[in-house]
Amino acid sequence: MSATVALFRGINVVSISVTDLDRARDFYANVLGFGRPVYDLPEAGWIEFSPGGTGGNVSVTLAESGWTPSTGTTIVLNVEDCHRAVEELRRRGVRCEDAQVFPGFVTFASLYDPFGNRLQMCSPA
Template sequence: MSTVEAIVTGVDFVSMPTQDIERAVAFYGETLGLERSAYVPERNYAEFETGTVTISVVDPVKMGIGAFAPNTSMLALRVEDVAQARAALEARGVSFGGDTFDTGVCHMGFFADPDGNPLLLHHRYAPRVPEG
């Protein structure tokens, strides 16, 4: 445990790069069913709410902030039932990589958005056991 006073108090948003803002808006809003809280296509971004962290979808090239490259770290999306959520997304055309993974404390289903940003459905069914 750290004895240093915390500076960071939370996570406000994560950024998901896109090459096509319209396609990304359709995916996060219609396919995943997330609430859209901001959409400014002329400024090349949109935001979606997950209940804990905002997903900010941006076109970095059109915003002039860099080249497009998909994220390399997965974003875990909390769901009540991975199998049920996976079936609903598969019915909406989402492809998953492999079977649902059971870690012994959670279930995970791996997929990606249309730009190749890695996502996963996640449900923890057992309490986290503290180390040491």
């Protein structure tokens, strides 16, 4: 049997489908706090953020396309305290589910963008 050669060296971008780039830019940049886009190409239907900085993190893109809300593939964002993050995002008007704790493993919660796309956030249990 031959050894499998690794072709992939990480994940570059995870894309979220949206119907309104201006509204999506505002939500992800200001409400979620992703900051300024790395690339902002509305003429190409593409906005790219690097929410954790540029130190090898995966970028999140907003792509205007034939859209249906994402509920299968889920982007999971790291936070210091999931319970506090739920409270803060709700204060900002974001629909969030209650945080769930798996003792000894993780605390996580789902949140939704204005288009119905599900994201999650997690912190230590």
